[in-house]
Amino acid sequence: MEKIKTGKADSIKRMKLYRYPERVYNEISAAGYGKDALLKEKDIRLFDQYHYLGTDVVEDAINFLEAGLQSRLIEIGSGLGGPARYLAEKAGCRVTAVELQPDLNQIASSLTKRCGLSGLVEHFCGDILEFPEDGGNFDAAVSWLAILHIPDRQALLKKCFNILKPAGKVFFEDYCKLGEFSPEEEKILREDVQCPYLPTTEEYKRQLIENGFTDVKLEDKTACWSDFVRGRVEKFIENRLCYAKLHGNEVADGMEDFYKKISQLFHKGNLGGVRITAVKPDAYLKRRR
Numbered sequence: 001m002e003k004i005k006t007g008k009a010d011s012i013k014r015m016k017l018y019r020y021p022e023r024v025y026n027e028i029s030a031a032g033y034g035k036d037a038l039l040k041e042k043d044i045r046l047f048d049q050y051h052y053l054g055t056d057v058v059e060d061a062i063n064f065l066e067a068g069l070q071s072r073l074i075e076i077g078s079g080l081g082g083p084a085r086y087l088a089e090k091a092g093c094r095v096t097a098v099e100l101q102p103d104l105n106q107i108a109s110s111l112t113k114r115c116g117l118s119g120l121v122e123h124f125c126g127d128i129l130e131f132p133e134d135g136g137n138f139d140a141a142v143s144w145l146a147i148l149h150i151p152d153r154q155a156l157l158k159k160c161f162n163i164l165k166p167a168g169k170v171f172f173e174d175y176c177k178l179g180e181f182s183p184e185e186e187k188i189l190r191e192d193v194q195c196p197y198l199p200t201t202e203e204y205k206r207q208l209i210e211n212g213f214t215d216v217k218l219e220d221k222t223a224c225w226s227d228f229v230r231g232r233v234e235k236f237i238e239n240r241l242c243y244a245k246l247h248g249n250e251v252a253d254g255m256e257d258f259y260k261k262i263s264q265l266f267h268k269g270n271l272g273g274v275r276i277t278a279v280k281p282d283a284y285l286k287r288r289r
């Protein structure tokens with residue numbers, strides 16, 4: 001699909017999580033699959049999800065959205081394409097996976113092809129804010145830990161509203177602000193997490209309502225995400241030698257630093273996690289109410 005040029009893809013590369021995305025290929029090889037071997041979606045589930053708690057939460061999205069063979073979904077910030085492939089494999093739905101960074105998008109596309117899912121998952125490289133609006137084609141917009149990179153919430157939510165069909169739904173998981181960040185926390189968020197702005201849950205809700213959404217529901221995920229990120233650091237440190245052997249010391253240093261900073265942020269208590277669901281009203285039903 002068409003590629004959109006954007007400078008945002010350069011600045012987001014400062015985040016260590018995104019510096020060496022090719023490491024997924026090392027992981028796939030270490031799991032015993034040859035360089036160009038055909039794969040099944042489930043073979044790479046452990047390596048291709050950049051959000052928290054893996055495919056269980058993608059399953060939650062399938063259930064909430066009642067996604068099936070007829071559904072057309074868009075994923076905002078699709079990374080290596082893991083959630084999009086899971087949605088297609090499990091629900092049989094079509095997914096447009098929108099990813100800002102060309103190298104991630106390229107890897108995502110190659111993995112989708114190797115998994116035999118190119119007929120259902122279409123990869124689109126570019127900024128979601130520039131995604132063409134041709135009249136509301138999608139049944140749902142989903143996103144995991146990508147919106148935190150997009151400070152212009154007004155433009156983003158307007159875009160979501162316009163690309164959804166009437167009665168279309170959103171299912172997002174994202175960071176939120178629980179308390180006032182210290183200057184040090186703000187710096188980590190801005191530089192290491194490429195997250196220049198975070199609303200509180202109440203602000204999130206208001207922004208969705210102001211942009212026309214109804215049935216806005218927010219579910220606090222802070223406790224389980226705090227546990228997850230702490231466990232991730234502990235596991236990383238335990239396996240650090242193997243990790244460095246597989247990917248090299250520089251990659252290992254970068255990932256350790258990134259995982260520790262995220263864990264610190266959660267445990268200071270000002271960063272939270274939230275699942276957000278909402279619906280674009282159906283004009284016909286609205287008139288009848």
Ligand SMILES: C[S@@+](CC[C@H](N)C(=O)[O-])C[C@H]1O[C@@H](n2cnc3c(N)ncnc32)[C@H](O)[C@@H]1O
Nearest residue numbers: 049050051077078079100127128144145146149
């Ligand atoms: C933490 S990753 C999550 C990837 C994927 N959702 C997953 O869970 O595996 C967030 C992704 O959002 C992408 N992203 C950030 N801003 C974006 C934008 N404006 N448009 C499209 N993608 C964006 C980033 O490049 C990154 O790959």
